[in-house]
Amino acid sequence: MIQEVSSQGLYVGSNAELFLSKDAIFTTNNTIVEVDDNGTFSLEAGSDWGSDMEFVNGLVTVYGTGETKLPVGDNGVYAPVMMNHTGDVTAKYSNAAPSNGTNGTDVDAVSDVEFWELSGTAVVTLPWNENSDITTLVNDNGGALSSVSIVGLNGGVWDLISASRSYTVTGDLLNGSVTSDLNNEVNLNGYGQYTFGIDHQVVLSVNDLFLSTGISLLSNPVKAIEENVRFSTSGEIVKLKVSIYDINGRLVKYFDKVDLSLGEGSLSKSNLKSGLYFVKFEHEGKQGVKKLIIE
Structure with a gap:
């Protein structure tokens, strides 16, 4: 457990684990934490560590129950996941196109820019910025910002992870976020990848x-x-x-x-x-x- 540390060029190697308590005073001096595929960067539930200059390139694990920021990123892109979770959760981000799949019921389109891998049980919030190209996703599929949702890949099919029209969208097309149903946690173990999609029912109901x-x-x-x-x-x-x-x-x-x-x-x-x-x-x-x- 680390309570206070200043580091630079931090690397978590194979079979090693770095754990930060939620009250830890921690900085990497504006460098990215690199985590080996067999290494672990872990946080206590309730942690809010991470910024666009200091984040984790690799898997982040959170122990416990609470509301936690999982500070993941990749290829210079910071894409933190907010989770209000029951029990342990994990997140990893890839600044690359997600796997191909067919669109499921009430999914009009799926982003081809980035994806997350998540596990646990939580209400989850995914962020976007200009790198995400939400502008094209929205304007090519009905023009309604409120139609942005979170979709998960299961058995080659991209489905909404919460009920249609239950998502909360904030911000604008260049910077914003979308949150799953606030009243119902999602079993994140049921999907292999997560990204942004378009909710068909919202497109039908919006006079944009x-x-x-x-x-x-x-x-x-x-x-x-x-x-x-x-x-x-x-x-x-x-x-x-x-x-x-x-x-x-x-x-x-x-x-x-x-x-x-x-x-x-x-x-x-x-x-x-x-x-x-x-x-x-x-x-x-x-x-x-x-x-x-x-x-």
């Missing part, structure tokens, strides 16, 4: 901004000589809010109450350098995101 107005960018890529980013809608909208984010998820421009004329609008691209951006449109609680390229 893109479905109802058909927002589209009129010029994409936007050429260097153009002063504005132009877009159109198939329906009339007043007081449209628009945010532009860079590839790292930083807000670089915000427009409040954008006016449209004959179904078309424009956004000044001044101070936007060449590169990839994300344009988020918001209106009356509905939202959608489009990818934008500035030449």
